[in-house]
Amino acid sequence: MTPATIIGAGLGGLVLARILHVRGVPVTIYEAEPSADARTQGGQLDIHEHDGQAALAAAGLIDEFRAIIHGGAQASRVLDRHGKVLLEEPDDGTGERPEVLRGDLRRILLGSLPPGTIRWGKRLSSVAALGDGRHELTFADGSTSISRLLVGADGAWSKVRPLLARAEPEYVGTSFVETYLYDVDQRHPAAAEAVGRGAMSALAPGKGIIAHREPGNVLHTYVALNRPAAWFAAIDFSDADAATATIAAEFEGWAPALTALITESEVAPVLRMLHALPTGHRWDRMPGMTLLGDAAHLAPPAGEGANLAMLDGAELGAAIAAHPDDPEAALASYEAAMFPRSEAAAADAHQILTLMLGARAPFSFVDFFTSAHRGNFDSAARP
Numbered sequence: 598m599t600p601a602t603i604i605g606a607g608l609g610g611l612v613l614a615r616i617l618h619v620r621g622v623p624v625t626i627y628e629a630e631p632s633a634d635a636r637t638q639g640g641q642l643d644i645h646e647h648d649g650q651a652a653l654a655a656a657g658l659i660d661e662f663r664a665i666i667h668g669g670a671q672a673s674r675v676l677d678r679h680g681k682v683l684l685e686e687p688d689d690g691t692g693e694r695p696e697v698l699r700g701d702l703r704r705i706l707l708g709s710l711p712p713g714t715i716r717w718g719k720r721l722s723s724v725a726a727l728g729d730g731r732h733e734l735t736f737a738d739g740s741t742s743i744s745r746l747l748v749g750a751d752g753a754w755s756k757v758r759p760l761l762a763r764a765e766p767e768y769v770g771t772s773f774v775e776t777y778l779y780d781v782d783q784r785h786p787a788a789a790e791a792v793g794r795g796a797m798s799a800l801a802p803g804k805g806i807i808a809h810r811e812p813g814n815v816l817h818t819y820v821a822l823n824r825p826a827a828w829f830a831a832i833d834f835s836d837a838d839a840a841t842a843t844i845a846a847e848f849e850g851w852a853p854a855l856t857a858l859i860t861e862s863e864v865a866p867v868l869r870m871l872h873a874l875p876t877g878h879r880w881d882r883m884p885g886m887t888l889l890g891d892a893a894h895l896a897p898p899a900g901e902g903a904n905l906a907m908l909d910g911a912e913l914g915a916a917i918a919a920h921p922d923d924p925e926a927a928l929a930s931y932e933a934a935m936f937p938r939s940e941a942a943a944a945d946a947h948q949i950l951t952l953m954l955g956a957r958a959p960f961s962f963v964d965f966f967t968s969a970h971r972g973n974f975d976s977a978a979r980p
Contacts, residue, residue, distance in 0.1 A: 598621075598622060598623065598921040598922060599622075599745050599746045599917075599921065599922065599924045600622070600623035600624065600625070600745060600746065601613075601614075601617055601622060601623070601624045601625075601746045601748060601917060602624075602625055602627070602734070602742070602744035602745075602746065602747050602748065603624065603625070603626045603627070603748045603750050604626075604627050604721055604734075604747070604748065604749050604750060604751045604755075604756070604757055605626070605627075605628060605629075605749070605750035605751035605752060605755075605892070606626050606628035606630070606633075606707075606715050606750075607703075607750060607751075607752060607890060607906065608699070608702065608703060608706065608890075608903050608906050608907050608910075609750050609889045609890035609906030609907055609909050609910040610626055610748070610750030610751075610889070610890075610910065611626075611703065611706035611707065611709075611710070611910070612652050612653070612656055612706065612906075612907045612910030612911055612914070613748060613750065613889065613909075613910035613911075613913055613914045614626050614710055614714060614715075614910075615656040615657075615658070615706060615709045615710060615914075616655060616656055616910065616911055616914030616915065616918070617914050617917060617918065618709075618710060618711065618714065619656070619657060620914065620917075620918035621918075622914075622917055622918055622921060624714065625714065625715075625716060626714060626715045626716065627715075627716050627719040627721065627734070627736070627742070628715055628716065628717055628718075628719060629718070629719065629720035629721070629737075629751075630717060630718070631717055631718045632717050632718075633703075633704075633707055633715075633717070637700065639699040639700070640698070640699065640809060640811060640817040641667065641670065641696045641697065641698055641699070641809050641811050641817065642696065642697055642698075642699050642702065642903045642904075643671070643694040643695065643696050643900055644662070644694065644695060644696075644697060644702070644903070644904060645693065645694045645900075645901075645904050646693050646694070648901075648904040648905060648907070648908040649903060649904035649907050649908065650662070651908065651911065652904075652907035652908045652910060652911035653907065655911040655914075655915065656706075656709070656911065657709075658705055658706070658709060661705045661709075662697070662702070662705065665697045665698070665701040665702065665705065666695040666696065666697055667695070667696045667697060667698070667811070667812050668688075669688045669794045669795065670688065670695070670696035670794065670795045670796075670809070670810060670811075671688035671689070671693075671694060671695055671696060671795055672685075672686060672687050672688040672793060672794045672795030672796070673685075673686045673795055673796045673797075673798075673966070674686070674793050674795075674796070674797050674798075675797075675798050675799075675800065675959055675962055675963050675966065676791070676797060676798070676799040676800075676855070676959070677799065677800075677801070677959050678799060678800075678801045678848075678850070678851045678852065678855070679851070679852050680791055680799070680851075680852035680854055680855055683959060683960070683963050684963045684966055685793075686966070688794070688795060694900075696795070696809070698811065698812065699903070702903075718738070719736045719737075719738070719740070720736060720737040720738075721734060721735075721736055721737075721751065721756045721757070722735045722736055722737050722756070723735045723756070724747070724756065724757055724760055726760065727743070729884070729885075730745060730746070730884035730885025730886075730924065730925070731743055731744065731745055731885060732744045732747050732760075732885060732886060734747075744885070744886075745885060745924070746885055746886075746917070746924045746928075747885055747886040747887075748886070748887055748888070748889060748913065749761075749886070749887070749888040749889070749892045749893075750888075750889050750890055750892060750906075750910070751892055752890070752891045752892055753766050753872060753891045753892070753895045754766070755888065755891075755892035757886065757888060757892065758888055758892050758893075760883065760886065761880040761881075761883055761886065761887075761888060762878065762879075762880040764874050764875055764878055765874075766872035766873060766874055766895050767872060767873065767874075768826050768870055768871070768872055769871045769872065769873050769897055769947075769950070770823055770824075770825070771821060771822065771823050771824075771871050771897070771950060771954065772821075772822055772824065772826075772829050772868060772869060772870045772871060773807075773819040773820065773821055773868075773869040773870075773871065773898075774819070774820040774822070774840075774844050774859075774866045774867065774868055774869070775817075775818065775819055775820075775866065775867040775868075775869055776817075776818045776820065776858060776859060776862035776864065776866055776867075777815060777816070777817055777818070777862060777863055777864045778815070778816040778818070778857075778858065778861060778862060778863055779813075779814065779815055779863050780814050781810075781814055781815065781816045782814055783814075785816065785857060785861055787853065787854040787857060788808075788816060788854055788855075788857040788858050788861065789810075789816065790854065791852070791854040791855055791858075792808045792809075792810055792816055792858075793810070794810055795809070795810060796808070796809050796810075797809075798953065798959070798962060799851070799852075799855050799959070800953055800954065800958040800959035800962055801958055801959065802954065802955065802956050802957075802958050803822070803823040803954055804820075804821060804822050804823065804847060804848065804954065805820075805821040805953055805954055805958070805959075806818060806819075806820055806821070806848070806851075806855050806856075806858055806859070807819045807820075807821060807953075808858055816858065818858040818859070818862075819869070820844055820848075820858070820859055820866075821953070821954060822844070822847060823954055826870065829868055829870065832844075832868075834865070834866060834867070834868055837865035837866060840865070840866050841859060841860060841862065841866055844859055844866060845859045845860050871897050871898070871950075872895060873895050873896050873897055873943070873946075873947070874893075874894060874895045874896070874943075876896070876940060876943040876944050876947065877936075877940040877943070878893070878894055878939075878940075878943075879932075879936045879940075882925070882928065882929055882932065884925060885924065885925075886928075887913070887928045887931065887932060889906060889909035889910055889913060889935075890902070890905065890906030890909055890910075891906065893909065893935065893939060894935075894939035894940075894942070894943055896939075896942065896943040896946040896947070897946045897947060897949075897950045898946070899942075899945060899946035899949040899950065901942050901945075901946065905938070905939060905942055908938075909931075909935055912931055912934060912935065913927075913928075913931045913935075916928070916930045916931040949965065952964075952965045
């Protein structure tokens, strides 16, 4: 039985490790962060029945997942720049794509692994091929390890990916600026009313304000702008007031209840530039290694990234367990299914970004929701 080495303790890597552990396959995760609590884990995720929930069920964690669902947060609405509601979808209670906090989901996965599975504070510096599917891993602390089955689950800027493929993520021309409002029903009632109980997308050509209501009476917002990288580079985000003013100026004339999500932020704005690998990114089979999640198929946010990463982990885990003494058969089987799936998802993600911020926004996005109900898309988009 070939032990597995995973780089990265994100959702995909954790699902993979959980399934391998349950199936009796030795597994070690090396994670750059010093501990599980080293940083906050982002906002809310909608977890879909056909991929994310299926992966959690395969990992034996579906009951734990259901216990952390944010009830009512599946509701969605689309607004124009004046705050007019163009489309309203309540949470229908079906559980097809319920919302959970990423941190809560990661906590469940971490708790499902035996102590010592994750080696914290192990930032990968380099990987060297030794032949016969073996690789030497060198970490920033000077330590080394030999892998016989290496999985790069280390995200957009993977240190494992360059051994398999030359492609690097490229800026897609859109960036998000992240803000937070707290105790919103009392302190920010107009913004809270505009967002509603779930997700809100207020859109126009080239720009948008996308917000989610999270547990604890929190509004988490992504302010979207189609601008060159140089435009954002000229903003000093270390000066929170100046950066906020610059971003807010791009929304002059918008409804005050919407711009409050920018101007009343209770944290400094954080720039999130969107990058993507080429649609259809793939590589030739190389002995002893593969990729999953963003390391394999980074795309613009469209509600699928975490779901696909977890499904990658579940399917790779099942393949390894089915071929415990033949890692090449396992990796080839996994990649044969993963490549076309991720290519289709990436193409949809780019299309959704255009629908949200293109020339016909917000009406093109309203049309998208209507099409989703007719079955033309797997799910509604949520960053």
